[in-house]
Amino acid sequence: MFKQTPFKKAQFTPAGFKPTQLHKVAIALSLGALSLTGCSVAPTAGTAAPSPATQASQPAADSTASAATKASRPAAASTSSAAKATKSAAPSAPKPVGGTTAATAEPGVEAAATAAVAPAGAPAAAPITAAAAGGAHAAAAAGSTSVAPGAAPAAAPVAAQAAVAATGSDSQAAIARGWGGVVAGDEFSNTGAPDATKWSVFKGTGHAGKGVRSPQAWSVASGVATVSGNSAGTTGGMSAKFAQQKYGKWETRMRTSARDPKYHPVLILWPNNNTSPNCAEIDYAEGTTNTSQIKFFLHYACGGSNFQTTAAKTIDTTQWHNYAVEWTPAGVTGYIDGVKTFSDTNPAHLPSVGMHQTLQLDWFPDGSATKPSQMQVDWVRVYK
Numbered sequence: 001m002f003k004q005t006p007f008k009k010a011q012f013t014p015a016g017f018k019p020t021q022l023h024k025v026a027i028a029l030s031l032g033a034l035s036l037t038g039c040s041v042a043p044t045a046g047t048a049a050p051s052p053a054t055q056a057s058q059p060a061a062d063s064t065a066s067a068a069t070k071a072s073r074p075a076a077a078s079t080s081s082a083a084k085a086t087k088s089a090a091p092s093a094p095k096p097v098g099g100t101t102a103a104t105a106e107p108g109v110e111a112a113a114t115a116a117v118a119p120a121g122a123p124a125a126a127p128i129t130a131a132a133a134g135g136a137h138a139a140a141a142a143g144s145t146s147v148a149p150g151a152a153p154a155a156a157p158v159a160a161q162a163a164v165a166a167t168g169s170d171s172q173a174a175i176a177r178g179w180g181g182v183v184a185g186d187e188f189s190n191t192g193a194p195d196a197t198k199w200s201v202f203k204g205t206g207h208a209g210k211g212v213r214s215p216q217a218w219s220v221a222s223g224v225a226t227v228s229g230n231s232a233g234t235t236g237g238m239s240a241k242f243a244q245q246k247y248g249k250w251e252t253r254m255r256t257s258a259r260d261p262k263y264h265p266v267l268i269l270w271p272n273n274n275t276s277p278n279c280a281e282i283d284y285a286e287g288t289t290n291t292s293q294i295k296f297f298l299h300y301a302c303g304g305s306n307f308q309t310t311a312a313k314t315i316d317t318t319q320w321h322n323y324a325v326e327w328t329p330a331g332v333t334g335y336i337d338g339v340k341t342f343s344d345t346n347p348a349h350l351p352s353v354g355m356h357q358t359l360q361l362d363w364f365p366d367g368s369a370t371k372p373s374q375m376q377v378d379w380v381r382v383y384k
Contacts, residue, residue, distance in 0.1 A: 171338035172251060173324035174383060179249050184242040185381040188225045194218050194238055202237040207362040213237055217361075225377045227361045229263045231370045237360035242382070244272045244356040249383040251324035251335075252359075254285065256317045259373035261289040264362045267323055269355040278302065280351035284334050284342075285323035289364075292316075294323070296334040296342040300349035309349060311342040320378065327351070357382070 173179070186198050193215065194201055202213040211233025218227050218236045229235035243250070256265050269282035279302040286295045293312045301307035313336055315321060324335040332350065334342030344350075361375040 172322050173326070173335035173338045174249065174251050174381065176338035177249075177326070177335075179383040181383070182381045183384055185379065186225075186240075186242075187379045188220050188223055188377065191221050192219070194220055194225060198241055199238040200241060202239075202360075206233055206235060207360075207364070210365055211235060211363045223378065225359075226374055227359070227376075228372065228374045229260075229361050229363055229370075230372050233363040233365060233370060235263070235361045235363050237358060237362070239270065239359075240357040240380070242356075244354055246351075246354040247327050247329065249324065249326045250284070250357055250380070251322055251383075252285070252357075252380045253320055253322050253378035254317075255320045255376050255378075256287065257374040258318055259287070259291060259375075260371035261291055262364050262366060262368075262370050263373035263375075264288055264364060265317065265375040266358075266360045266362060268358040268360065269325060269327070269351075270358050271351070272354040272356055276351065276353050278352065279307075280353065280355070282325055282327065282332060282351065282355065284325035285336075287317055294321075294336065298332055298342075298344050298349060300344075300346075300351075309342075309344045309346075313341050327355070 174182075186195060188194075201215040201218060203215055204213055205211075206213050213236055214234050215236065217229065217234060218225065218238065220226075227236040250267075250269065252267050254265065254267065259265070265285070265287045266283055267285040269284065271280055279299055281297070281299040283295070283297040283299075286297060287293070288295060290312075292314055294315050294317060295310055295312040297308050297310045299308045311334070315336065322335075322337050324338075326333045326335070327350075329350075331343060331345035333340060357380060359375075359377055359380070361373070363370070
């Protein structure tokens with residue numbers, strides 16, 4: 001349930017306008033210009049993997065204090081469904097851990113436990129494939145920086161999508177709420193590994209010491225970052241080096257494959273320097289064992305699930321959706337496709353330190369066989 005977050009770029013399109021890949025390139029260029037003018041933030045020290053906490057099940061309504069237990073773990077231009085159809089995707093992301101006395105490691109980082117390493121030749125995650133109706137967390141143990149041999153084969157690239165006219169909503173909170181220009185983020189316009197100037201990719205033990213977080217689980221192609229989890233629990237995550245700040249607005253466009261319930265996709269805002277006196281963590285989109293829901297978790301004190309507020313929404317995560325969080329001195333608000341789904345304005349619940357984005361696909365084994373799964377991210381955008 002622990003997570004981290006990046007910032008998005010400043011590029012907007014009028015309502016109803018469907019941008020092409022050229023718009024995405026323009027956004028990428030504008031972000032590059034921002035980095036040249038000093039808008040980029042120094043990378044988080046080290047490469048410790050964040051990992052968000054999972055939870056068994058939570059209420060699917062407005063924000064309410066949750067007594068349910070959960071296993072810890074760590075805007076601008078609109079990308080249309082049609083534009084998505086022109087992309088073929090490759091592997092993507094993990095999260096931080098919760099319930100510690102203080103946040104002292106990247107999201108989802110927990111004290112040790114031996115990682116279960118995928119054997120050499122383990123099958124890659126099944127690719128997300130195009131379909132008529134749509135297509136398409138876990139920190140490393142403290143100090144763990146090496147990946148066991150034979151782990152983490154790259155996932156097979158997602159098949160090119162022909163004409164997917166309805167792959168989720170294009171509505172963005174940034175546009176609906178008038179957040180202005182993007183100040184940081186990533187449009188994933190490169191090819192290969194995630195941009196090392198923007199991301200610290202996790203390398204080491206998986207969430208709660210289970211499985212492995214491998215850099216090879218990630219790939220970027222055709223404007224999409226894909227993180228894959230295989231049948232042995234080798235998966236991935238990464239944290240943003242940009243937009244490490246107190247307060248702001250983050251929005252991310254994400255989808256998953258028809259995932260195994262043991263693989264949890266998560267978009268997290270995680271404390272800078274992995275330190276927070278109240279174990280602050282904002283999981284603004286987290287999939288748990290209920291694959292038909294996306295949840296929002298605000299962790300506001302150390303001690304686990306007794307100190308969090310949460311909300312859940314039924315949604316088809318195999319379609320593209322835009323997930324956003326707005327963090328101000330007045331409170332924390334969550335949105336899905338521009339619609340408010342979470343709000344907590346209790347001053348005692350707000351993070352007291354700067355935060356940053358993390359992207360994670362975390363593994364929560366239960367002893368049964370695991371089906372390879374994927375999480376894809378189209379873009380991450382940060383606003384003031």
